[in-house]
Amino acid sequence: MTTTEIANKLVAYCRKGEFQECYKELYSPEIVSIENDGTSCKGFDEMAEKGKQWNAGIKEFHSSETGDPIISGNYFSIPMSMSITYQGQDQPFQFEELCVYQVQDGKVVKEQFFYDDPPQG
Numbered sequence: 278m279t280t281t282e283i284a285n286k287l288v289a290y291c292r293k294g295e296f297q298e299c300y301k302e303l304y305s306p307e308i309v310s311i312e313n314d315g316t317s318c319k320g321f322d323e324m325a326e327k328g329k330q331w332n333a334g335i336k337e338f339h340s341s342e343t344g345d346p347i348i349s350g351n352y353f354s355i356p357m358s359m360s361i362t363y364q365g366q367d368q369p370f371q372f373e374e375l376c377v378y379q380v381q382d383g384k385v386v387k388e389q390f391f392y393d394d395p396p397q398g
Contacts, residue, residue: 278303280380284346284353287378287385291343291357300324305384313374313392337362339369351380 278286283303290299300308300321310324311317318327344356358373374392378385 278383280351280353281346281348283380283383283385284348284355284378288343288346288355291341291355294341296328303385305381305386308385309387311387311389313390313394334364335361336364336366337369353378353380 287299287303290296290303304321306321307319308321308324309317309319310327318324339360339362341359342357346353346355354375354377356373356375358371360369360371362369372392374390377389377391379387
């Protein structure tokens with residue numbers, strides 16, 4: 278698959294809320310995922326654990342939006358936003374991030390997220 282095909286498929290999966298499916302089809306088993314604070318994980322098992330920890334911090338999920346991809350060579354970026362209420366908070370927070378992906382040999386090999394830190398409770 279080309280970078281453009283992968284980007285468009287990832288957007289389609291995200292818009293349907295099918296996050297696990299995109300990992301199976303589009304991601305390399307050696308995926309590297311880097312958060313805004315520089316922490317990282319590698320591979321599907323570590324990504325699954327990171328996802329569990331992130332979900333545990335959410336009290337309520339209200340909505341989400343996935344923008345259109347911007348593609349440049351073997352990279353693409355997608356703006357994403359969601360309205361969520363974190364554990365220990367009473368008001369929803371509008372979480373916005375820019376997600377940047379690197380493609381190699383037809384798979385996503387690296388993802389990195391850029392966002393403002395959520396409010397502290």
